[in-house]
Amino acid sequence: MWLIFxxxxxxxxxxxxxxxxxxxxxxxxxxxxxxxxxxxxxxxVVNVFITAFGVQRPNSGASAPS
Incomplete structure (x- = not known):
């Protein structure tokens, strides 16, 4: 709403x-x-780079498959 105003x-x-x-x-x-x-x-362009390379951290709580 405010953006339109x-x-x-x-x-x-x-x-x-x-x-x-x-x-x-x-x-x-x-x-x-x-x-x-x-x-x-x-x-x-910034949004494309963020989407392509990602800024997510890997899940450190998951155990590695054996």
Whole structure:
């Protein structure tokens, strides 16, 4: 619930601050878009590495098979 509120607040803030139809602000918006894309890409890559290599500790309480 809070994430939706925060996302809508940020979205409204940028829509009011910069007119999306004004061509002189497009370079700022392009930079923000590239930053957001890179941020999501880094999160995805980190999640892939965590999933692939795992961060689980082996079960030390189990006995070894004989």
């Amino acid at each position: 925060i996302k809508s607040f940020i979205n409204d803030y940028f829509n009011v601050k910069w007119n999306l139809n004004d061509e002189s602000t497009h370079w700022k918006l392009d930079i923000l878009e590239n930053f957001a894309t890179a941020f999501v890409f880094v999160i995805v």
